[in-house]
Amino acid sequence: VQLVESGGGLVQPGGSLRLSCAASGFTFSSYAMSWVRQAPGKGLEWVSDVSGSGGSRYYADSVKGRFTISRDNSKDTLYLQMNSLRAEDTAIYYCAKKAGGARVFYFAMDIWGQGTSVTASS
Amino acid sequence: QSVLTQPPSVSAAPRQKVTISCSGSSSNIGNNYVSWYQQLPGTAPKLLIYDNNKRPSGIPDRFSGSKSGTSATLGITGLQTGDEADYYCGTWDSSLSAGVFGTGTKVTVL
Numbered sequence: 001v002q003l004v005e006s007g008g009g010l011v012q013p014g015g016s017l018r019l020s021c022a023a024s025g026f027t028f029s030s031y032a033m034s035w036v037r038q039a040p041g042k043g044l045e046w047v048s049d050v051s052g053s054g055g056s057r058y059y060a061d062s063v064k065g066r067f068t069i070s071r072d073n074s075k076d077t078l079y080l081q082m083n084s085l086r087a088e089d090t091a092i093y094y095c096a097k098k099a100g101g102a103r104v105f106y107f108a109m110d111i112w113g114q115g116t117s118v119t120a121s122s
Numbered sequence: 123q124s125v126l127t128q129p130p131s132v133s134a135a136p137r138q139k140v141t142i143s144c145s146g147s148s149s150n151i152g153n154n155y156v157s158w159y160q161q162l163p164g165t166a167p168k169l170l171i172y173d174n175n176k177r178p179s180g181i182p183d184r185f186s187g188s189k190s191g192t193s194a195t196l197g198i199t200g201l202q203t204g205d206e207a208d209y210y211c212g213t214w215d216s217s218l219s220a221g222v223f224g225t226g227t228k229v230t231v232l
Binding site: 036 | 154161208224
């Protein structure tokens with residue numbers, strides 16, 4: 001069971017970036033997925049959840065209207081489209097598999113990726 | 123600013139016990155399952171406890187979780203140097219329709 005993030009990098013404030021998370025070793029469509037971020041020297045911050053089907057999505061207020069979570073169950077891949085990036089979005093972004101099946105209201109995350117670094121700076 | 127409050131740090135000698143509290147409200151801890159995560163320096167978080175008090179396979183029984191009302195507690199017995207890490211609680215907040223993590227607690231083995 002493995003999650004591998006990619007797509008991070010340096011972007012100017014106001015720019016866009018799309019993160020990907022490739023899943024393997026489990027039935028991807030059967031599980032809700034999450035994005036969690038951690039700013040340098042700070043704690044964990046939940047960013048977004050998507051249900052197993054992709055039909056239900058939830059966002060933190062700090063990213064609502066700017067970030068979009070999606071998934072392609074045919075490719076076993078989770079995405080996070082990040083637009084209008086701000087300096088405060090600078091963080092390591094982790095994707096995580098929910099432990100409770102396809103539903104989003106269950107919080108526990110049992111598998112985590114290694115993270116991908118995003119820096120929004122001029 | 124997190125809606126779940128944890129002490130910034132706790133410490134104890136090897137082989138001793140520490141407890142970490144996580145305080146919330148009826149919209150989060152009071153009505154949803156709590157999970158706990160360990161983050162060793164420079165690594166991704168790892169699930170320690172789910173559904174308030176269950177341990178995933180491979181997590182030693184030195185780690186335990188409990189919940190009462192709007193608070194949850196993580197206990198670590200037989201403290202080891204390898205337990206030095208940051209620990210976070212987390213749950214769903216039904217009012218916010220959002221996930222929430224605690225502020226995090228750094229465990230130091232003296």
